[in-house]
Amino acid sequence: MNIWQDLVKTAVVGTQRLELKITTQDNQLGEVLNHLDTKDKEGCLLSAAGTIYFYQKAGKFIAIDNNKTIETCDLDDLPYCSHASEQHLGIMLSGEYGAILPEWLKLLADTKKNVSPKYLPELLTLGSRQNNLRKYILPVLGKRGIWLATQNPEWNYVSSEDKEKIWKNGSLEARKNVLHELRQSEAETGLSQLQSIWTKERAQERASLLEVLEIGLSVEDEKFLEDALEDRSKLVRDVAARLLAQIPESKLVNRMVERVRPLLSLDRNGIEVVLPKKCTLEMTQDGIDESKYIPSLGEKASLLLQMLSFVPPSIWSNDWQKTPDELIKIVENSKWEKVFLEAWITATIRSKDTVWAEALLKACPKLSKNLTNSDGSIKYLFKVIPESQIQSLILEVLQQHPDNIFSSANPAFILLVNTPYIWDEQISQTAISSIKSCIESNNKVNNWQLSSALATFSSKISPSVYSQAVNYLNFAASENIHKTLIDAVDRFLTKLQFRYEMRQALLV
Incomplete structure (x- = not known):
C-alpha cells in the first residue's frame, strides 16, 4: 500500500525535512486515519504506522465463490485417539x-x-x-x-490424485515425490517415467531425479544407469556411478574389482598394497574423482580408497578365506587402516552386506578413531541390518562391556546412542543397571558427557522399564551425587514418564 511507503520514506528522512502526507481511502482505515492530529508530526506518523499495522494484522474476509461446491468427506472407519x-x-x-x-x-x-x-x-x-x-x-x-x-x-503431498499432471508440470520436489512413490510400488514403471522425460531435463534436474532410482534399485536399472555414465554432466555421471556401485552384479562393480585385485595381496605380515599409478579416463567415467584428494593419505592412496569403496567386501573374505572380524584385526594399527576401514564401510553400505556391517559395528571404537564422521557411518551401517539382529548385537556388546557405558571408548555406548530403534526391554534393563553403577562410581564428578548421554538415552530406552528406572535412579541425599547429575536424571525420568504415559494412553 502506497501510504505505508510514504510513512517509511518520511520516517527515514525525518518529519522536519519531509512533509508527512497521509493519502486516505474511502474505507474503515481511511476513516481512522482522517481523525489523526496532523499538527503533531511525530505523533501522527507513529499513530498512522500503528493503525496500519493493526489493520493488516486483522486481515479481511476472503472472497467466497458461491458457484463452487465442496464435497463432504466420508466418515472415518477407525476411531480417533483418546x-x-x-x-x-x-x-x-x-x-x-x-x-x-x-x-x-x-x-x-x-x-x-x-x-x-x-x-x-x-x-x-x-x-x-x-x-x-x-x-x-x-x-x-x-x-x-x-x-x-x-x-x-x-x-498436496497427501493426495495421490493428478499424478500425471504433477509429473508434467509440478516442481522438481513434487515430481521427485511422484517418482519416489512409483519406485516403491512399481519400480519398472518409475524407470519408464524417468526415461520418457530424460532428454528434456536440465542437468541439475536429471541428477536429482536419477537419485530417486535408489528406491527399488535392481539389475533392471543397470542399462539405463550405464548409459547415464556417458552423460555430458558430471553431476549425472556421479549419481549413476554411485547407484551402479549398489548393484553388486553390475558391470561397473566387476570393472572395479578387476582394477583393484592386482593391487592387494595378503601374506603373513598383513595386506600388501600397491598404489594405483594414475587415474585413467575409464576410471573417471566409472565414478573415480581425482579431485577428491585427502591430504593425510596422499594422491594415490586417495584413489585407492575410492576404488576399494566400489568393491563388495565379501570379495576379500572369499579371496583370502578370512572372516570380516579377522580382516579388520589384520589392518589394525597398520599404515593402511584408515583407507581400508573407510572403504570397507562405504562398500558394505553399498552392497548391503549384513555380515560385514555387524563386524564393523562391533569395531566401532576403531571407526571413531580413524573416521571424521564415524557417527554418520555407523547410522548407515545400522540401516543394512534387520532390527532384530541389531537388538541382539547391541545386547551382546553391552553385556561384554557393562562398565562405564557413557565413555566414547566403550563400543556399547556408541551403538546405544546411534541405533535408530528403541531398545528392547532386555537392553533397557541392562542399561538402567549400568547407568546406576556409573553414577554411583562418579558421584562427586560433574560429568557433562553422562548428562548429555542421558538426554539421548531418554528417547531410546523402552518405556516399559519406567518403574524400574524410578526405583534404580532414586538417589538419597547422603550419596552426595553432583547436582548436575541429579538434574540430568530428573530430566531423563520426566521424559521417560511422558513416553510411558503416552504409550499407555494409546494402548487403552
Missing part, C-alpha cells in the same frame, strides 16, 4: 518432546487409530515442512485428513 492422547500430541506439536512425535504416530498407526480432527491442520502443515515425518503422518490421517488435504495446495 483425549489423553490428544493432550500428548498437543504438547509435542508445541515443541516440547517434538523428537518423540514419530514414535507416537507409529504407535497410533499400530493401534489402528486416527489423529483427532482438532490437530489435523497443524499436523498436515508440519508434514509439508518436514518430509521425514510424512511416512508417519500419512497412515493416521484417516478419510477426514485426506479430504482436508485436498482443500489446501500446501498439503
Whole structure:
C-alpha cells in the first residue's frame, strides 16, 4: 500500500525535512486515519504506522465463490485417539518432546487409530515442512485428513490424485515425490517415467531425479544407469556411478574389482598394497574423482580408497578365506587402516552386506578413531541390518562391556546412542543397571558427557522399564551425587514418564 511507503520514506528522512502526507481511502482505515492530529508530526506518523499495522494484522474476509461446491468427506472407519492422547500430541506439536512425535504416530498407526480432527491442520502443515515425518503422518490421517488435504495446495503431498499432471508440470520436489512413490510400488514403471522425460531435463534436474532410482534399485536399472555414465554432466555421471556401485552384479562393480585385485595381496605380515599409478579416463567415467584428494593419505592412496569403496567386501573374505572380524584385526594399527576401514564401510553400505556391517559395528571404537564422521557411518551401517539382529548385537556388546557405558571408548555406548530403534526391554534393563553403577562410581564428578548421554538415552530406552528406572535412579541425599547429575536424571525420568504415559494412553 502506497501510504505505508510514504510513512517509511518520511520516517527515514525525518518529519522536519519531509512533509508527512497521509493519502486516505474511502474505507474503515481511511476513516481512522482522517481523525489523526496532523499538527503533531511525530505523533501522527507513529499513530498512522500503528493503525496500519493493526489493520493488516486483522486481515479481511476472503472472497467466497458461491458457484463452487465442496464435497463432504466420508466418515472415518477407525476411531480417533483418546483425549489423553490428544493432550500428548498437543504438547509435542508445541515443541516440547517434538523428537518423540514419530514414535507416537507409529504407535497410533499400530493401534489402528486416527489423529483427532482438532490437530489435523497443524499436523498436515508440519508434514509439508518436514518430509521425514510424512511416512508417519500419512497412515493416521484417516478419510477426514485426506479430504482436508485436498482443500489446501500446501498439503498436496497427501493426495495421490493428478499424478500425471504433477509429473508434467509440478516442481522438481513434487515430481521427485511422484517418482519416489512409483519406485516403491512399481519400480519398472518409475524407470519408464524417468526415461520418457530424460532428454528434456536440465542437468541439475536429471541428477536429482536419477537419485530417486535408489528406491527399488535392481539389475533392471543397470542399462539405463550405464548409459547415464556417458552423460555430458558430471553431476549425472556421479549419481549413476554411485547407484551402479549398489548393484553388486553390475558391470561397473566387476570393472572395479578387476582394477583393484592386482593391487592387494595378503601374506603373513598383513595386506600388501600397491598404489594405483594414475587415474585413467575409464576410471573417471566409472565414478573415480581425482579431485577428491585427502591430504593425510596422499594422491594415490586417495584413489585407492575410492576404488576399494566400489568393491563388495565379501570379495576379500572369499579371496583370502578370512572372516570380516579377522580382516579388520589384520589392518589394525597398520599404515593402511584408515583407507581400508573407510572403504570397507562405504562398500558394505553399498552392497548391503549384513555380515560385514555387524563386524564393523562391533569395531566401532576403531571407526571413531580413524573416521571424521564415524557417527554418520555407523547410522548407515545400522540401516543394512534387520532390527532384530541389531537388538541382539547391541545386547551382546553391552553385556561384554557393562562398565562405564557413557565413555566414547566403550563400543556399547556408541551403538546405544546411534541405533535408530528403541531398545528392547532386555537392553533397557541392562542399561538402567549400568547407568546406576556409573553414577554411583562418579558421584562427586560433574560429568557433562553422562548428562548429555542421558538426554539421548531418554528417547531410546523402552518405556516399559519406567518403574524400574524410578526405583534404580532414586538417589538419597547422603550419596552426595553432583547436582548436575541429579538434574540430568530428573530430566531423563520426566521424559521417560511422558513416553510411558503416552504409550499407555494409546494402548487403552
